[in-house]
Amino acid sequence: xxxxxxxxIWNYEYGKLxxxxxxxxxxxxxxxxIDLPCVQDKSDIQVNVTEYSVNIEAKIGRIIQYERWGTFxxxxxxxxxxxxxxxxxxxxxxxAKARFKNGILEIHLTKKxxxxxxxxx
Amino acid sequence: MNQEEVSIIEITEIxxxxxxxxxxxxxxxxxxxxxxxxxxxxxxxKEVAYIDSDLFPPIMVxxxxxxxxxxxxxxxxxxxxxxxxxxxxxxxxxxxxRSIVSWAKEKNTxxxxxxxxxxxxxxxxxxxxxxxxxxxxxxxxxxxxxxEIPIMEEGFMVGPxxxxxxxxxxxxxxxxxxxxxxxxxxxxxxxAASIINVLNKIISLNVDxxxxxxxxxxxxxxxxELMKRTVxxxxxxxxxxxxxxxxxxx
Numbered sequence: 001x002x003x004x005x006x007x008x009i010w011n012y013e014y015g016k017l018x019x020x021x022x023x024x025x026x027x028x029x030x031x032x033x034i035d036l037p038c039v040q041d042k043s044d045i046q047v048n049v050t051e052y053s054v055n056i057e058a059k060i061g062r063i064i065q066y067e068r069w070g071t072f073x074x075x076x077x078x079x080x081x082x083x084x085x086x087x088x089x090x091x092x093x094x095x096a097k098a099r100f101k102n103g104i105l106e107i108h109l110t111k112k113x114x115x116x117x118x119x120x121x
Numbered sequence: 122m123n124q125e126e127v128s129i130i131e132i133t134e135i136x137x138x139x140x141x142x143x144x145x146x147x148x149x150x151x152x153x154x155x156x157x158x159x160x161x162x163x164x165x166x167k168e169v170a171y172i173d174s175d176l177f178p179p180i181m182v183x184x185x186x187x188x189x190x191x192x193x194x195x196x197x198x199x200x201x202x203x204x205x206x207x208x209x210x211x212x213x214x215x216x217x218x219r220s221i222v223s224w225a226k227e228k229n230t231x232x233x234x235x236x237x238x239x240x241x242x243x244x245x246x247x248x249x250x251x252x253x254x255x256x257x258x259x260x261x262x263x264x265x266x267x268x269e270i271p272i273m274e275e276g277f278m279v280g281p282x283x284x285x286x287x288x289x290x291x292x293x294x295x296x297x298x299x300x301x302x303x304x305x306x307x308x309x310x311x312x313a314a315s316i317i318n319v320l321n322k323i324i325s326l327n328v329d330x331x332x333x334x335x336x337x338x339x340x341x342x343x344x345x346e347l348m349k350r351t352v353x354x355x356x357x358x359x360x361x362x363x364x365x366x367x368x369x370x371x
Contacts, residue, residue, distance in 0.1 A: 020345055022306045033245070035307040037341035103338060104245050104307070 016082045019056070023085065030091055030109040036081055038062065042100040047107065049093040054107060055084045089113060127174040127213065127220040135169050135196065139231040141324055142201045144221065146281045147208050147351040149238035149360075150303030151344055155333075156236050156313035157204045160320075163328045166195035166202055172220065176213035182206050192217075200326075201228075208350035209281060211357045218284030226292050232261065232324075233289060233296045235282040236316050238303030239273075240363065250302035250315045257286065258295045265297070268322050273300065279360045306352050308344035310337040 021034040032054060039045060040061035048055040058081040087109070095110035145157025160166070171190035181188040191207035203221065225233045239253060253273040254265045265272065278286065282298060289296035299319055301312035314330040321327060333340075 017342075017345075020307050020348060035304070035341065035345075037338040101245055103341065104304075106245060 015077050015079045017060070017078050017080070018083050019058070019081045021083065021085060023088070025088075025111075028111055028115070030087060030089065030111060032085060032107045032109070034081075034083070034105040034107075035103065036100075036105055037103045039081070039100075039103060045100060045105060047096075047098055047105070049091070049096045049107075049109070051087075051090045051093060051112065053084055053086050054109070056105065057082050058105075127172060127176070127216040129170055129172050129194070129220055129224045131170045133167075133169050135228070137196065137199050137201070137228060139229050140196075140199045140201050142203060142221075142225050142228075142230050142233045143320070144203045144233065144235045144282075144285065146203070146205050146235075146237075147347060148280055148282060148355070149240050149305055150301075150307065150309030150312050151348055151351060152238035152301050152303050152309055152312045152316060153236035154205060154347070155308060155310050155340060155344065156316045156320075157202045159313065159317065159330075159333045160326065160328050161195045161202050161204060163332075164197045164200070164326075166197040166200070168193050169196040169201075170194035172203075172217070174213055174216065176210060176216065178207060178210060180207050200324075206347070208347060208354045210354060214281045214284055214358070218281055218288055222285060222288040222292050222294055226294050230294060233285065233294055234320070234324075235285055235296065235298045236313075236320075237282050237298065237300050238305075238309060238312050239300045240305030241302040244302060244304045244309070244312075247302055250309075250312045252299055252301045252315050252319045254300070254319075255286075255298045256296060257290050261295050261297050264323055268319070270299075270319060270323075273298070277362050279362050280355060280358050306348065308341045308348045310334065310340045 019034045019036055021032060023030065023032045034056055036058050038060045039058045044059040046057045060079055090112040091109040092112050096107060098105060098107045143157055143160060145153035147154050172192035173190060180191055182191050192205045195202045195204065209217065252270060254270045255273045256262050256265065286296055286298060299316050301315045303309040303312035310333055314333050317328050317330050
């Protein structure tokens with residue numbers, strides 16, 4: 001659905017919420033942290049990684065229901081988070097590691113590009 | 122209203138003797154907003170004023186069918202709480218900070234406390250966030266020393282609290298900054314709880330943080346939109362400068 005609030009981080013038709021996330025580079029790694037409040041266990045999260053993107057689907061522990069959602073004034077339920085993040089560089093999917101702590105999912109990805117040290121003349 | 126002006130409109134007669142003002146504006150981790158919101162509910166504070174400006178986004182909030190200004194001031198006895206439900210635009214923070222400090226001075230405020238967060242990269246591994254402090258007044262620094270609250274020794278501060286600190290110096294108003302270690306980009310009720318615990322010590326606020334921590338996940342969920350808009354606004358203010366090292370004494 002094309003909606004005028006193109007910056008919205010929810011999709012009421014599919015009951016999906018887009019999680020807040022941050023992405024940065026540290027020590028040759030790409031680190032992504034995703035805020036997943038109300039996700040109860042790591043078994044409720046699925047992470048799929050390609051060389052160029054990370055996709056996260058996570059089940060919200062209990063159904064979030066708003067009886068009068070915004071100006072719609074109608075009942076809306078959210079039951080999962082969904083987000084695909086395009087990566088700024090190519091990564092090695094096999095090296096990906098993740099941990100889930102206090103409702104935050106942290107993913108470490110190793111960059112595929114190799115660094116070549118050059119001599120200074 | 123002058124286009125550049127921010128007005129504080131009192132909706133009831135305000136009486137207070139040397140009040141303390143708690144300021145909860147949208148900043149890192151929404152720490153101040155979450156803390157002040159919990160304090161307002163816990164102490165059953167009453168709305169006494171709202172803040173308006175043509176520089177604010179054209180927003181009204183509806184609560185129980187009643188349109189309400191997003192920036193409001195609450196009171197209980199000699200404590201005021203300033204609270205915003207909407208992100209602040211970079212253009213509005215100068216006149217807003219000036220208005221808050223002038224209003225505080227007019228009320229003979231004994232202490233204006235800015236509640237905020239310091240973006241902490243390893244926050245995920247911190248169970249109880251530390252609270253750091255800074256003040257323009259030696260007498261306030263003595264209080265924070267007495268309660269062993271670490272002082273923010275060096276660094277930059279960017280955003281509305283930086284301007285409140287600046288104008289407080291100009292107006293000779295006692296200002297205390299309390300900044301908890303926080304997630305930079307996510308709502309952080311744990312950091313807000315740490316700030317309230319410090320307030321419980323230094324101004325005997327007596328607010329229980331247990332209900333706040335119990336509702337932590339729900340708060341993080343419902344504050345996502347405000348956090349997203351706040352992060353966008355803070356970027357425009359140059360918030361990343363807080364991670365830089367000041368040149369002096371290097």
